[in-house]
Amino acid sequence: MSSDGDPDRAEISHGRRIFFIWLIVAGIVTPLVALFVTPYLPPGDASVQANNQQGINAILLVLVVPIILGCVVYVFYSFVLFRDRGDGRPDSPVLRGNRRVTVWWIIGTCLIVAFVVPYGTWQWMGPGVGSGSAQGPKPIATPPGETLEVQVIGQQWQFTYRYPSFGGIETQELVIPEDQYVELHVTSLDVNHSFWAVGLALKADAVNGADNVVFVSATRAGEFKIRCAELCGLWHGEMYQNDARVVPEAEFQTWIQQQTELNEGLLAYLPPYAHIYYPQPFYRGD
Amino acid sequence: MSETASLTSPSRQPVRRFWRFGIGSGLLLALVGFILGHVIGRTISGSWEPADGTDQQDLALVLGYVFGVIGWLCGLGFARYPIRRLRGQEPGLFVDDHSEDGASRFFRLSTDHKVVGIQYIVGGLTTFLIGGLNAMLIRYQLLSPNGTAWNPNEYLTIVSLHGSVMVMTMSALILGGFGNYLVPLMIGSRRTAFPRIQALSFSLFISAVLVIMTSVFVGGIPTGWTGYSPLGVEARVGMDSYYVAFALVAMALTLVGIDLMVTIISLRAPGMSWKRLPIFVWSVLATTVMMALASPMLLATGFMGLLDRTVDTVNFVAPLGGSAFLYENLFWFFGHPEVYILAIPGFGIILEIIPVFTRRALWGYGLAVVGMLGIAFMSFTVWQHHLFVSGINSDLRPFYSLSTELISIPTSLIFLAAFGTLWKGKIRFSVPMLFSMAFLSNFIIGGATGIFLSDVPSNATTHGSYFVTAHFHFTMMGGLVFAMFAAVYYWLPKMTGLRFREGAAKWHFWTLFVAFNSTFLPLFVLGARGMPRRVPTYDPTFVFLNRWASVSAFCIFASMLIFIANFVWSQFLKRERADANPWDSRGLEWQVATPVPAHNFSEIPVVLSGPYEYGVPGAEPVANLTPTGIPDPVDEDGNPIENPDRTPDVLIAGGRIFSLSVMFFFAAFVFAFFYLRSINSNNLWNKGYLGPDQAISQAILGSTLVGLAFFGAAMRRIRKDDERGWHRLGVVAVVMGGATILLQIIQLVSLGFEPSSGGYASVLVGWTAAMIAVEVGALYWLLTLVAGQARLRHGTHSATLGSGGMLSSRAHLAASAQAYWGLNRLLAGVIVLAYVLLAVIR
Ligand code: HEM
Ligand SMILES: [Cu+2]
Numbered sequence A: 001m002s003s004d005g006d007p008d009r010a011e012i013s014h015g016r017r018i019f020f021i022w023l024i025v026a027g028i029v030t031p032l033v034a035l036f037v038t039p040y041l042p043p044g045d046a047s048v049q050a051n052n053q054q055g056i057n058a059i060l061l062v063l064v065v066p067i068i069l070g071c072v073v074y075v076f077y078s079f080v081l082f083r084d085r086g087d088g089r090p091d092s093p094v095l096r097g098n099r100r101v102t103v104w105w106i107i108g109t110c111l112i113v114a115f116v117v118p119y120g121t122w123q124w125m126g127p128g129v130g131s132g133s134a135q136g137p138k139p140i141a142t143p144p145g146e147t148l149e150v151q152v153i154g155q156q157w158q159f160t161y162r163y164p165s166f167g168g169i170e171t172q173e174l175v176i177p178e179d180q181y182v183e184l185h186v187t188s189l190d191v192n193h194s195f196w197a198v199g200l201a202l203k204a205d206a207v208n209g210a211d212n213v214v215f216v217s218a219t220r221a222g223e224f225k226i227r228c229a230e231l232c233g234l235w236h237g238e239m240y241q242n243d244a245r246v247v248p249e250a251e252f253q254t255w256i257q258q259q260t261e262l263n264e265g266l267l268a269y270l271p272p273y274a275h276i277y278y279p280q281p282f283y284r285g286d
Numbered sequence B: 001m002s003e004t005a006s007l008t009s010p011s012r013q014p015v016r017r018f019w020r021f022g023i024g025s026g027l028l029l030a031l032v033g034f035i036l037g038h039v040i041g042r043t044i045s046g047s048w049e050p051a052d053g054t055d056q057q058d059l060a061l062v063l064g065y066v067f068g069v070i071g072w073l074c075g076l077g078f079a080r081y082p083i084r085r086l087r088g089q090e091p092g093l094f095v096d097d098h099s100e101d102g103a104s105r106f107f108r109l110s111t112d113h114k115v116v117g118i119q120y121i122v123g124g125l126t127t128f129l130i131g132g133l134n135a136m137l138i139r140y141q142l143l144s145p146n147g148t149a150w151n152p153n154e155y156l157t158i159v160s161l162h163g164s165v166m167v168m169t170m171s172a173l174i175l176g177g178f179g180n181y182l183v184p185l186m187i188g189s190r191r192t193a194f195p196r197i198q199a200l201s202f203s204l205f206i207s208a209v210l211v212i213m214t215s216v217f218v219g220g221i222p223t224g225w226t227g228y229s230p231l232g233v234e235a236r237v238g239m240d241s242y243y244v245a246f247a248l249v250a251m252a253l254t255l256v257g258i259d260l261m262v263t264i265i266s267l268r269a270p271g272m273s274w275k276r277l278p279i280f281v282w283s284v285l286a287t288t289v290m291m292a293l294a295s296p297m298l299l300a301t302g303f304m305g306l307l308d309r310t311v312d313t314v315n316f317v318a319p320l321g322g323s324a325f326l327y328e329n330l331f332w333f334f335g336h337p338e339v340y341i342l343a344i345p346g347f348g349i350i351l352e353i354i355p356v357f358t359r360r361a362l363w364g365y366g367l368a369v370v371g372m373l374g375i376a377f378m379s380f381t382v383w384q385h386h387l388f389v390s391g392i393n394s395d396l397r398p399f400y401s402l403s404t405e406l407i408s409i410p411t412s413l414i415f416l417a418a419f420g421t422l423w424k425g426k427i428r429f430s431v432p433m434l435f436s437m438a439f440l441s442n443f444i445i446g447g448a449t450g451i452f453l454s455d456v457p458s459n460a461t462t463h464g465s466y467f468v469t470a471h472f473h474f475t476m477m478g479g480l481v482f483a484m485f486a487a488v489y490y491w492l493p494k495m496t497g498l499r500f501r502e503g504a505a506k507w508h509f510w511t512l513f514v515a516f517n518s519t520f521l522p523l524f525v526l527g528a529r530g531m532p533r534r535v536p537t538y539d540p541t542f543v544f545l546n547r548w549a550s551v552s553a554f555c556i557f558a559s560m561l562i563f564i565a566n567f568v569w570s571q572f573l574k575r576e577r578a579d580a581n582p583w584d585s586r587g588l589e590w591q592v593a594t595p596v597p598a599h600n601f602s603e604i605p606v607v608l609s610g611p612y613e614y615g616v617p618g619a620e621p622v623a624n625l626t627p628t629g630i631p632d633p634v635d636e637d638g639n640p641i642e643n644p645d646r647t648p649d650v651l652i653a654g655g656r657i658f659s660l661s662v663m664f665f666f667a668a669f670v671f672a673f674f675y676l677r678s679i680n681s682n683n684l685w686n687k688g689y690l691g692p693d694q695a696i697s698q699a700i701l702g703s704t705l706v707g708l709a710f711f712g713a714a715m716r717r718i719r720k721d722d723e724r725g726w727h728r729l730g731v732v733a734v735v736m737g738g739a740t741i742l743l744q745i746i747q748l749v750s751l752g753f754e755p756s757s758g759g760y761a762s763v764l765v766g767w768t769a770a771m772i773a774v775e776v777g778a779l780y781w782l783l784t785l786v787a788g789q790a791r792l793r794h795g796t797h798s799a800t801l802g803s804g805g806m807l808s809s810r811a812h813l814a815a816s817a818q819a820y821w822g823l824n825r826l827l828a829g830v831i832v833l834a835y836v837l838l839a840v841i842r
């Protein structure tokens, strides 16, 4: 390489070259990612929470891509150019560290941390209203105004739903009205499950003996997949009988009316509505 | 050799003719032990109802495993040491150690760190292959969205086995294999601090893998490697093997951690200052901190899980007074340090290798050290980032998010050190270097995707999905496994004295690199789009990427076949001698002959300069291997006699660290106490049950404190060399120790194993049982002190003691007593705490 004569100049030129390669690669790839990938990032825009998560995922991706590229460019550059070319000098010039580089490196990492953590925290505490991540029994990020409470009950191997403001009826299907804040209380009758409404961007562990709240406001009507995201035994993979449905308010009223009628005979057999249920111990030897 | 081998104990000779300790006898006694344990378990639990729908009893199986493992250890010859100790004899070494050179020494108990290292490496590569085959079975099922190759139970069992075996293997293989083999060589020692413990850890590790594999015969493991309860409590008896195996591995890791930590602290050669310590040794040191402190938590957790399953305590059963969150917290308090146990040695390996092939001092050595230690300590502060959507402590998520992100700072220092070393270097791209470079580019992807997982909103997208699977494979497979292969290609020529075929190794590298990325990159997409982890079937729209990943995974396997072929070819079939220092490294381990002589160094070397002074004009050689020119004296067995002054340091350091491990073990029970007490209403906490007889509790407290006082007095006599006085006091301490244990057993039995009497009873049972177990161990230690001292007084002690490295029995006993004294005080503290919490506060 040209480096041998004047180590100082060589240092500058390698550094510049790596920087420019990175600038070009990252300069091309990052905008492409920003333009053509981020709009399609999960979880989409079907709810306020999904939108929020998608925005943050997009920002993180745009942040992370140049970092990864920087690392990969450096590794490949040294793979191609920092080679022993058998010029008879067996060892590399001695370098033991560089205070300036170190300081800037640490500052750079700190800046990333100082951005990522407060930003994410502010998002879920503020505009994201929990950002679809469950908040335990006493949520601190709450939506303004009225919410519709719905309970999600996990058990091996299905989710069922109860609507306390409609007499505590139980349904097999999650139906929620559009453009209204719904307060989902997630719990389990047996082992741990995790309620994952993929398109609506909700995730909340369902744990026996615990109440776990997550808020959602759907922005458009449609059907959305529901999965279980915590291993819960044999048929964990099959825990998605019904999709969630988001419907306009009027349709929701008719639906809940039907369900109430269907539930009439059943209601007597259901335990009174509560945030936690302890069924008879499933315990062995008892 | 072998005739003169056991001068110190001629009585052993005839026995050995009939009975040779080894794998054969180990397996035999394991079987006998298993049957015995099973029968005992059946007898005890005969009247209890069996597990659902089967005729199996958890207790029978668990005791079968426990006795089986004990049989296995006895069969390998581990019982000889404690028996000799209890009779007051000096330990004596396993005579076979250095008197045989054949392959058979690898199949037997050995206290040679090099033999144990090879055992770990070969054993670990074998279990790695088993885990890899499981991965192929997983990917085979996922070729189609409704895969029917395995039914759900089989599939989940395969996933659990893959995860568990891989985690166990990769945590044991690097430190147990490369750590045990290389650390003594790198720091200029002939051995690790506790050679028998080092041997024991390997046997425990192997038995753990064997135990977990047997789960396929008894119903499988449905929980994945995390073993979450209540699913884990509810599962069929196969689950017992999970808890037993993880308990065994926890013990193995703790022991490895203690042994290597003390080795590095106490056994460095003269001149091996902290500033000259090779970076790999630093990484081992950082890792041992996590091993010695976090693994005992896992042991306690496994123990609680087993109690829930066998005697129906309710630690993890919410409706009866336990909590699923308790398990999650305990598991991840171990689990997160564990994932760094799987990362830091990788950093150490690549930072050790990169300077050699760049021909340059490690850039930013101090930064790398700070980075590793920083990661190790910070890893204890982040565990609840696994529980962001669980609903527990949701208000603390900003803290855990921050602490997690902060770890990226020390981690970035490691990258900086690597990059700085590469800078304008004259790099030779030999195979180990290729793997190290790939480590950097793979690990950055694993690390960068961690940013998503540690961010609360993005975590809601990715948690519990294949995104996580992809993320940790980039760190563990793309990171540690690549580092492991770097280490294999780099150091095996030293260990076996044989060269690998370079061409085949390069093929292995490139195919693995491409296939690995091609397998796991698509999984990020699958996870983010909604494919949960641990599912045998999936949404048909995901079929293309899954097929892609499966086919690529098969290519990984093909790539591994190249490695296996290369391994067999170059190590067995077509052997080519390697040079003593083929890479032209300055590492101390490369300065000794190849293969490494039996005792590493004929004299303890004097280290003269750091290990990375490449191209430094006028740099001194790394060490003077023959500082006096006179080989150290040897004993009758040909084992060099070590400097006796070190023995007290080693024992006392070991005792301290062991006490810390014990403290973390009991911390799990203290945490369980406060946690279950705080979340349960009074009624569920104790259901009106107010614990054992107060008189018994007070008696336990009393006998403990009296025993402590007597041993304290004994310590004073030891310091004054008053042997007769110390003996009498020691005997009283033994009696009080025995009385404490007896009283605790009475306490436990008087509880009557009443199931479902709330969280309080569960903590009480668990804590008391754990205390009995630890105290029995402590009592054994005390007995060896008393017995050894009695022998000493009657003058039947031999003066020298083989390469166990101990001289001067009196100094040895005093140091041992000193170390015991520390543990004794700690245990007394635990008992006082138990009294205050369990009998007073309740
Ligand atoms: C040979 C290449 C490998 C392949 C193709 C592979 C494939 C997989 C797949 C597909 C899963 C997900 C199973 C599921 O969630 O349904 C998985 C899980 C896992 N793998 Fe690997 N793996 C490989 C190597 C490794 C290595 C080297 C390690 C560790 C050092 C490892 C550790 C794990 C762990 C801990 C799990 C989680 C198991 C669980 O969910 O409980 N794997 N692997
Ligand atoms: Cu599930």
Ligand SMILES: [Cu+2]
Pocket (backbone or CB within 6 Å): B335, B336, B339, B382, B383, B385, B386
């Ligand atoms: Cu973690």
